[in-house]
């Protein structure tokens with residue numbers, strides 16, 4: 001069954017911080033092109049002043065992220081999101097402030113980062129896995145699985161300089177996900193994968209989240225963010241503009257009243273839950289009738305043919321002994337419906 005955000009475990013209020021960002025400052029040099037005349041005047045004036053201007057890409061940002069949180073870093077172009085991710089992953093050092101992290105971090109931050117162009121995909125898997133903290137033996141054991149996930153096939157023995165950006169991503173994602181990271185950092189790069197691969201990655205990311213791992217993503221895909229994240233931090237010119245519920249962060253980005261995205265999403269989910277409940281209730285009735293009429297299992301399956309919506313439901317319904325699974329699914333959906341109705345009422 002497809003995982004949705006409601007199936008993901010809520011973050012415990014006692015969960016420890018796994019990322020602590022304290023008054024983080026990152027300064028870059030703004031290089032202006034100067035004319036020869038300007039440079040000459042600067043020289044004869046005794047090099048007074050600075051020809052290059054500095055600016056803060058991050059302006060003293062603080063945030064703590066707890067174990068199991070799924071955080072989206074949002075903001076317009078140039079607001080400092082990627083810089084923040086690079087500082088958290090440790091590939092870049094801050095000019096001021098500090099970043100503390102706990103646990104194994106895997107970062108998909110820049111396409112091709114951690115890959116050596118002259119080495120084959122195979123060698124790069126070992127290199128990348130080693131960078132992410134895996135021993136050769138651990139990588140040996142997972143190698144076939146990594147290659148299978150990437151669907152790179154025979155290209156695994158080709159030098160990666162001949163890879164397309166999508167192929168880089170496939171291999172990098174496959175390695176990162178198999179290192180079983182405690183903290184997973186993902187920048188926009190998922191966008192370079194084709195749709196089937198993106199879906200596969202998303203499924204994997206949701207599985208990671210379901211097992212309580214921490215996720216920090218940078219994305220401009222606000223619908224995606226509202227699907228997988230529970231917290232959103234909006235950066236604006238290197239400062240935190242909003243830090244709170246992911247769907248409210250999406251509202252901030254879309255410049256709409258807080259609660260709009262959540263209400264829409266809940267309404268869609270409520271409708272889906274309602275329809276699913278109705279199907280399940282019908283199927284349950286048919287199943288009970290089939291059982292009480294002493295029908296054989298194939299008859300029950302035929303009766304319940306309409307339940308092909310998900311394999312799990314079909315499995316449950318094709319076996320009369322699993323009636324309680326249907327009941328617990330009905331129970332879960334009823335609770336979900338009640339919760340959604342309450343939340344929608346809250347935003348009315």
Ligand SMILES: Nc1ncnc2c1ncn2[C@@H]1O[C@H](COP(=O)(O)OP(=O)(O)OP(=O)(O)O)[C@@H](O)[C@H]1O
Pocket residue numbers: 028029057075076077078079080081082083084
């Ligand atoms: N290595 C660098 N040298 C100089 N300036 C940089 C460097 N890296 C980033 N910047 C600047 O820092 C600012 C923040 O960049 P960053 O990439 O973090 O933004 P972003 O929010 O991720 O943007 P986008 O949505 O466009 O990816 C930008 O103005 C960018 O030009």
